[in-house]
Amino acid sequence: MKTLSIIKIGGNVIDNSEKLNQFLLDFTALPGDKILIHGGGKIATELGVSLGVEAKMVEGRRITDIETLRIVTMVYAGLINKNMVAQLQAKGSNAIGLTGADGNIIKAVKRPVKDIDYGFVGDLDESSVSSDTLDSLLKAGLVPVLCAITHDGESQLLNTNADTIASAVAVAMSSLYDTSLIYCFEKRGVMRDIDDDQSLVPVIRMGEFETLKNEGVVSGGMIPKLHNAFEAIKSGVNAVYIGKADELPQIDQQNFGTRLIR
C-alpha cells in the first residue's frame, strides 16, 4: 500500500505567519501522499469581536450559534484555508482547500441537545468520511487541505473539531493507504518531566498506555488525546505522532515527537 500522512495543525502555527510559512515548506517537502487538516486560531475570535459577536460559553464550553457559524465559515473555509492553499501552491504543493461539504467528504451529525445545546456543531461517526472522493483527489495529484467545517447533507454547515476530523480521515483512509496521523501542537510530545525538554518519550506502545497513566507521565488533557490516538490505531491507522510543528522534518528519521504504535 502507498503511504499517506494526515497532518493536523492548530492555532499556534496558524496565528504565527513565520511559523506557518516554515511549516508549509516542511509539509511540502514531506514525501508521499498527504492531507493537511487545520483548525482555527485567533482570527475568528478577533473577527467576532470586530463584528460585536460575543463568544458564547455554557458551562465552560464554546457554543456555535448561527452568528458564530457564519464567522468560522468565513475565517476557516475562506480566509485561512485559501491563503494557506495559495501559499502551498507557491511552494510546489498542488493544494486543494475543502470543507467537509465539498465533495461530501465529511458528513456530520448535528450534536444532539442533552444538557447543553452546542448549536451548529457536528459529530462524526465511522461512515462520515468519503474515502473514495479523497482517494480520487489524491490520485489526481492533489493535496487536500481540510478545514474544521463539515455539513449534515441537508444544507447545514457544522463547526467540527479538527482533531476529530483528522482522526476520522486517517481511520477511513486506512483501508486504502498505509496511514500515519500526525498531530502538531505546542509541546515536543509526551514528556516524562514537564520541566525537562530532554525528557521526551519517543515511543508508546498501546500496552504501555495504562502504565504511563498510572505513573502520571500521561495526565490531564493528554489522556483523552492519547486515548483517541490509540482508538485510531485499533481502527487501522499505522502510527500516530504527537509533536511540535517545527520538528516535522525529523519525522523521516522517526525522530519527531512521541510515536504511538500498536
Added chain:
Amino acid sequence: MKTLSIIKIGGNVIDNSEKLNQFLLDFTALPGDKILIHGGGKIATELGVSLGVEAKMVEGRRITDIETLRIVTMVYAGLINKNMVAQLQAKGSNAIGLTGADGNIIKAVKRPVKDIDYGFVGDLDESSVSSDTLDSLLKAGLVPVLCAITHDGESQLLNTNADTIASAVAVAMSSLYDTSLIYCFEKRGVMRDIDDDQSLVPVIRMGEFETLKNEGVVSGGMIPKLHNAFEAIKSGVNAVYIGKADELPQIDQQNFGTRLIR
C-alpha cells in the same frame, strides 16, 4: 465529445435566498457535466460596512485594497461558496467549492498599474485555466463551484471578475468538451424593445452582431458582454446563452434567453 455547461450567476440570484434555492434545484436538474461560477453580492459590501472598511473607488472603478481582499476572500470563498455547496449537496449535486488557487485551477496576473492601481485584481490569459485538473474533478463525478477569487502562483490571492472566469473556463474546456456558456442575469436576454418583455431576440449569429449594434438593439453594457461572448465562440465555445436564472429549465428546449452562435 461530452457536453459541459458552464453557468454563471451573479448577485441578483445570490442575494435572494428563494431565488437561489430555486436556481440550485434547476442547476441540479440540468443534464450533463456542469461547472457553476458565482460572483459576490451585497453580503461583501455589508460585511465591509460592519467592519468599517469603505468601498474604495477611483474614477468610478472599484479598487481591491488588502482589506477588501480579506473581505471578499471570506465572503466569496467562505460564506457564499460553502453554503451554496452544502445546498447543492442536499439537492443531489456532488458540488466541490473552489477558488482559482485550489488545484491551481485559475492562475491570474495582478493587473498592471497604469492610470489606476486596481489593487489585488487578477487578469486572465489563455494559459490561466488548468483544464486537466477541472477534467479530473468532473471525471470523479464532482461539480466544481468556482468563486471569483484566483491566485498568482506566488501566494497572492486576487479578486477576479466572475464573467471573465466563466468565459476563460469555457474556452479552456472546449478542447475536451462540447461547451455551452450560460450567463444568468437580470433580464430575459437581448430585447428588441426594452419596454416589451415579449421582444426577446432568441438567437444572434456572429455576423448579425454588427447590424444589431447599428440598429441600437444591442447597446450600452450589452455591447462588451456580447463582444466577449463572440470572442469565446471564436475560441471554441459552442454556444453562449444570456438569460434569466428562473428560465434556466427551458434551456433544454433551446428556449432560454438569447442564444449566441457562430
